[in-house]
Amino acid sequence: MTPSEDTARSRGRLARRVGLRAVAGTVAILVPLALAGCSQAAPKVEDTYGGLPSYLPTAKAGTDGELVGSVTHPALTSEGDTVKVALPGGGTVRMTVTGPVVPGEGLPEQADITTCTWMLKLDDATRAVPIRLSDLTTLDQLGNVYRLNAVPGEKAPPTELQPGSSTTFELRTNMKVGEGLLRWAPGGSRIVASWDFEVEND
Incomplete structure (x- = not known):
């Protein structure tokens, strides 16, 4: 392999690395933005469980008593x-x-x-x-x-x-x-x- 061929191959590898880094950088920027957009679009969930079904018996006061x-x-x-x-x-x-x-x-x-x-x-x-x-x-x-x-x-x-x-x-x-x-x-x-x-x- 001639020096010129070796240089050309090294430049090709370097160009590919630069290209991959550019793509990775773009992905690193776009993914958080996309996730942020998704989180902003998610509906608000109430932090409650709602009432108990009416068919359940009502617990008497002092259930855990002596x-x-x-x-x-x-x-x-x-x-x-x-x-x-x-x-x-x-x-x-x-x-x-x-x-x-x-x-x-x-x-x-x-x-x-x-x-x-x-x-x-x-x-x-x-x-x-x-x-x-x-x-x-x-x-x-x-x-x-x-x-x-x-x-x-x-x-x-x-x-x-x-x-x-x-x-x-x-x-x-x-x-x-x-x-x-x-x-x-x-x-x-x-x-x-x-x-x-x-x-x-x-």
Whole structure:
């Protein structure tokens, strides 16, 4: 290839590059303008969803309020929630259940049964409320019932809660990993409230 041919080829490549840059520059200018034109032409959308259909039931005030549990209408809620319990024989008391707390989370090998600890709080009693551990049980997803015990070394629950006072205590049992319910049947009668939970140790 002669020097003149090499020069001509280099000029041709340079001209093509300049041409491509010019086209790219034109496109870079025209595309934003075209998009701006499109965005300006778009109709304005109202930032509302409109009203609810008339056939839907109207939500009552206090839907997320405290549940009331009784022998005839037991409350079912989640751990961490409070239930106002209508006691058999009259009177009410509020009960809150949190937990369970389990040991050994994150270990490479997990047992099917683990130690579970709950915290219970009772307050706002309108009359003296007997507290018996035999009235509190847990139930796993297979229907197995577990008895609860006081936690060794921790404050034991009182035998009775007086009106206007409150108490907080921990209870413990060993139970199967999975879903469950903690249930209260004051006086050993029928269950008035249940708190659902999940035993997880992974």
